[in-house]
Amino acid sequence: FYMAPTLLENVDPHAEISQCELFGPIASLYRVKDFKEALALANDSPYGLTAAIHTRNIHRAVRFCEKVQTGVAVVNAGTYGSEPHMPFGGLKQSGNGTREPGTEALDVYSELKDIYINIDPEQF
Numbered sequence: 001f002y003m004a005p006t007l008l009e010n011v012d013p014h015a016e017i018s019q020c021e022l023f024g025p026i027a028s029l030y031r032v033k034d035f036k037e038a039l040a041l042a043n044d045s046p047y048g049l050t051a052a053i054h055t056r057n058i059h060r061a062v063r064f065c066e067k068v069q070t071g072v073a074v075v076n077a078g079t080y081g082s083e084p085h086m087p088f089g090g091l092k093q094s095g096n097g098t099r100e101p102g103t104e105a106l107d108v109y110s111e112l113k114d115i116y117i118n119i120d121p122e123q124f
Contacts, residue, residue, distance in 0.1 A: 013041055021047040035060060043069045050079035 005025035011018050018028060032038045042051055052074040053064045065073040072079070 013044065019046060021049065035063075039064065039067055043067075050074065052077065052079045 003024055003026075006027075008017065008026065008028040011028050011030070013030060030038075030041055032041060048070040050072040051064075051068045051070040053061060053068075054076055055061050055064075061075040065075065
């Protein structure tokens with residue numbers, strides 16, 4: 001099936017559509033007073049896969065990346081999917097709790113075990 005790109009305006013931030021993790025051509029626009037309110041709104045979500053900010057202010061961009069509660073933060077671009085060489089995963093109810101791609105995959109797909117072997121037969 002096909003769904004046309006959709007932009008939602010004036011949606012209550014606590015409405016079901018605002019609290020879902022949508023994977024499709026749908027975006028919601030919210031009017032906020034300032035950066036602090038925008039960050040609070042972003043962090044109010046039960047999900048935390050990716051988030052993006054568009055700004056010319058590098059200090060605001062860095063503060064956003066530090067404070068937004070997501071596994072991936074993007075500045076001046078869209079929210080991307082995973083890249084094979086980078087760890088990717090979300091926070092909160094997003095993702096599966098792992099950072100699968102990249103070098104983190106070694107931890108995800110490995111079961112560590114310590115093994116001790118005494119090779120001195122005189123010990124037996």
